[in-house]
Amino acid sequence: MSEIKLLKTIKELPPDDKYEFAPGHRLCAGCAIPILVKITLKVIPDPKVIVNATGCLEVATTIYPYTSWNVPWVHNAFENAAATASGIEAAFKIFEKKYGKKKPHIIVFAGDGGTFDIGIQALSGALERGHDFVYICYDNNAYMNTGIQRSSATPRGARTTTSPAGEVIPGKPERSKDLIAIAVAHGIEYAATANPAYPIDLANKLIKADAVEGPAVIHYFSPCPTGWYFDPSLSIKIAKLAVETGVWPLYEVENGKYKINSPSLKYLKSPKPLEEYLKLQGRFKHLLKPENKWMLDLYKQDIEYQWTLLKRLTGIG
Amino acid sequence: MKVVKMKRIGLTGDSAVAFAAKQANVDVISAYPITPQTIIVEVLSEFVHNGELDAAFIPVESEHSALSAAVGASLAGARVFTATASQGLALMYEILYIAASLRAPIVMALGNRAFSAPINIHCSHDDAYAARDTGWIQLFSENPQEAYDLTLQAFKIAEDKRVLLPTIVNLDGFIVTHCFEGLDVFEDDEVPNFLPPREPVYQIDPDNPITYGPLAFFDYYMEIKRQQAEAIKNSYPVIKEVLNEFSKFSGRTYTPIKTYGMEDAEVAIVVLGSTAGTARYVAKELRKEGKKVGVVSLVVYRPFPVDELVDILKSVKVAAVLDRSYSFGSPGGQLYMDISAALYNESERPLLFNVIYGLGGRDMTISNLKSIFEKALEYAEKGKIEKKELWVGVRE
Numbered sequence: 001m002s003e004i005k006l007l008k009t010i011k012e013l014p015p016d017d018k019y020e021f022a023p024g025h026r027l028c029a030g031c032a033i034p035i036l037v038k039i040t041l042k043v044i045p046d047p048k049v050i051v052n053a054t055g056c057l058e059v060a061t062t063i064y065p066y067t068s069w070n071v072p073w074v075h076n077a078f079e080n081a082a083a084t085a086s087g088i089e090a091a092f093k094i095f096e097k098k099y100g101k102k103k104p105h106i107i108v109f110a111g112d113g114g115t116f117d118i119g120i121q122a123l124s125g126a127l128e129r130g131h132d133f134v135y136i137c138y139d140n141n142a143y144m145n146t147g148i149q150r151s152s153a154t155p156r157g158a159r160t161t162t163s164p165a166g167e168v169i170p171g172k173p174e175r176s177k178d179l180i181a182i183a184v185a186h187g188i189e190y191a192a193t194a195n196p197a198y199p200i201d202l203a204n205k206l207i208k209a210d211a212v213e214g215p216a217v218i219h220y221f222s223p224c225p226t227g228w229y230f231d232p233s234l235s236i237k238i239a240k241l242a243v244e245t246g247v248w249p250l251y252e253v254e255n256g257k258y259k260i261n262s263p264s265l266k267y268l269k270s271p272k273p274l275e276e277y278l279k280l281q282g283r284f285k286h287l288l289k290p291e292n293k294w295m296l297d298l299y300k301q302d303i304e305y306q307w308t309l310l311k312r313l314t315g316i317g
Numbered sequence: 318m319k320v321v322k323m324k325r326i327g328l329t330g331d332s333a334v335a336f337a338a339k340q341a342n343v344d345v346i347s348a349y350p351i352t353p354q355t356i357i358v359e360v361l362s363e364f365v366h367n368g369e370l371d372a373a374f375i376p377v378e379s380e381h382s383a384l385s386a387a388v389g390a391s392l393a394g395a396r397v398f399t400a401t402a403s404q405g406l407a408l409m410y411e412i413l414y415i416a417a418s419l420r421a422p423i424v425m426a427l428g429n430r431a432f433s434a435p436i437n438i439h440c441s442h443d444d445a446y447a448a449r450d451t452g453w454i455q456l457f458s459e460n461p462q463e464a465y466d467l468t469l470q471a472f473k474i475a476e477d478k479r480v481l482l483p484t485i486v487n488l489d490g491f492i493v494t495h496c497f498e499g500l501d502v503f504e505d506d507e508v509p510n511f512l513p514p515r516e517p518v519y520q521i522d523p524d525n526p527i528t529y530g531p532l533a534f535f536d537y538y539m540e541i542k543r544q545q546a547e548a549i550k551n552s553y554p555v556i557k558e559v560l561n562e563f564s565k566f567s568g569r570t571y572t573p574i575k576t577y578g579m580e581d582a583e584v585a586i587v588v589l590g591s592t593a594g595t596a597r598y599v600a601k602e603l604r605k606e607g608k609k610v611g612v613v614s615l616v617v618y619r620p621f622p623v624d625e626l627v628d629i630l631k632s633v634k635v636a637a638v639l640d641r642s643y644s645f646g647s648p649g650g651q652l653y654m655d656i657s658a659a660l661y662n663e664s665e666r667p668l669l670f671n672v673i674y675g676l677g678g679r680d681m682t683i684s685n686l687k688s689i690f691e692k693a694l695e696y697a698e699k700g701k702i703e704k705k706e707l708w709v710g711v712r713e
Contacts, residue, residue: 062532063532065537072527075530080385086386087387091391092393121379121382122378125382128378
């Protein structure tokens with residue numbers, strides 16, 4: 001990892017004077033993706049190239065003949081953002097070697113569908129080959145762009161249009177995947193979770209991810225008012241509650257070493273009750289009914305499982 | 318006239334293609350192994366690992382990623398090469414359209430192989446035909462020398478600023494990919510005289526940001542497709558220009574369509590790939606007996622050379638159109654449908670019948686070809702086609 005300077009306060013974030021991500025995009029009110037994009041473009045220095053998988057961010061920012069992007073931006077298809085980025089990175093690397101041309105920072109944005117499901121193979125291949133890019137998964141817990149279908153990132157019990165809250169099966173019956181563990185299994189130098197309610201933590205993780213030579217993965221919690229059924233003004237509150245209740249641990253893995261970050265450490269001993277997080281979202285409403293307690297219990301076990309693993313890996317608790 | 322330095326070396330079709338890609342000084346190779354193309358990427362990775370070629374070799378985890386990475390590298394301004402066959406092409410299918418629509422001038426060698434099931438590693442033209450509507454230019458070689466020559470020409474065609482379309486060089490699986498023969502190859506330092514480095518028109522450039530691959534709905538999509546339709550049509554004169562230039566450069570003549578005996582032929586075989594050579598041999602033998610037979614083979618398959626083909630075929634009485642593939646449920650094989658459509662509005666045109674041959678590497682023998690010519694002569698005599706679809710060399 002090269003020399004880096006981390007931020008201490010939000011005031012140290014560079015001003016948004018370059019409009020690299022221009023206003024006027026069509027992402028929903030309350031969507032947490034623009035927060036991620038703006039912070040990413042602010043902290044990762046120029047020159048840079050964005051690769052975007054098919055998904056909410058792609059469709060809402062490049063409706064021809066308009067574009068929100070004042071940086072080079074490439075969309076190829078749904079499942080191949082990591083492969084496309086591999087090709088771009090390889091080309092710039094050889095240009096640097098052959099012609100001394102400066103290699104840009106390569107940043108990939110993909111949703112959970114494009115990462116956990118259809119794009120997992122391309123991502124795994126790219127991580128194994130060690131291409132130098134920052135891969136950011138904005139995880140809104142389902143296929144939101146196509147209308148809220150379950151993905152392998154959807155939490156257990158959540159209601160989606162393909163895992164409805166039925167009389168027999170109340171929500172998604174399966175647990176979600178552990179993306180960071182999958183990424184770390186490739187022996188990459190840096191992987192971390194992030195959350196829009198903690199912008200300094202997010203910014204510093206992006207800086208660290210960008211500094212490694214090789215691939216780095218950021219898994220970003222992205223509240224979705226449209227798909228989670230909550231008032232758009234509550235996005236950051238829900239994001240914060242996800243950390244405070246332990247649903248979304250903030251942690252990072254540097255060269256295989258796991259570290260729980262301070263926002264999550266604060267709630268390690270006494271997390272807020274999960275119900276505080278659930279009750280604000282329509283997608284979990286059915287889990288609070290007594291007859292669906294069994295599903296809620298399974299979801300709680302999933303969260304417990306993740307924490308057991310994290311505690312063991314970090315040597316805490 | 319300047320003499321181009323050449324040497325004669327022994328190469329297989331696959332290694333000839335790899336040698337051409339090396340001499341083209343490609344920047345990025347992105348490929349996945351699949352028989353019968355594998356030797357191409359093996360040889361190229363050897364060149365890179367031995368320091369003979371200064372290129373990035375991306376050993377991707379699938380053909381889908383091979384072409385996806387190729388698209389990324391090509392948009393970045395690199396000269397990009399990939400190779401595949403059969404199932405690999407099928408796995409790339411989604412990205413074939415995207416590569417052409419994004420005007421990424423990638424060159425791909427396609428070691429033509431049958432589609433599964435049953436799984437088979439030998440030659441059919443299923444894969445070439447599967448790519449026919451995708452917007453790629455397609456060239457057909459019939460021997461390793463042509464595979465080498467056409468690979469060099471493919472880069473020049475694809476990257477021409479009047480074209481900017483990805484290009485496939487087809488070589489029949491095993492029959493050409495694994496055929497070892499003496500080739501006349503250029504000395505390395507001669508190649509840039511024909512094929513200088515790529516000069517991208519648009520490229521990923523942080524100083525001049527472009528949005529590649531946006532969303533376009535009913536208000537713009539159709540105009541974009543209309544432009545793309547023009548682009549591949551307009552590539553044809555450029556292809557002819559490049560073939561002509563290469564002919565002068567190498568002393569080996571290339572034209573979009575090869576003909577044999579067509580000055581006075583009454584019947585003709587129309588064919589793609591390696592079978593053309595055998596067909597010409599058989600035609601030569603039959604012409605010794607006074608039979609007026611001819612052979613038409615396409616070097617340029619996409620864009621389809623409609624006007625020139627019509628001119629060549631309109632005066633023959635019967636043409637047998639050979640397809641090394643089958644288009645299930647269609648009115649005929651893929652080349653047969655193309656040629657039927659090309660001729661339909663002509664007042665003077667031949668009767669046509671379709672021959673299905675050589676699937677999954679089944680031998681196309683001299684006697685098979687002789688029987689096809691004889692059938693064509695018989696139909697010409699009778700003035701009608703009795704059987705529109707003939708499968709040769711099959712137990713039925």
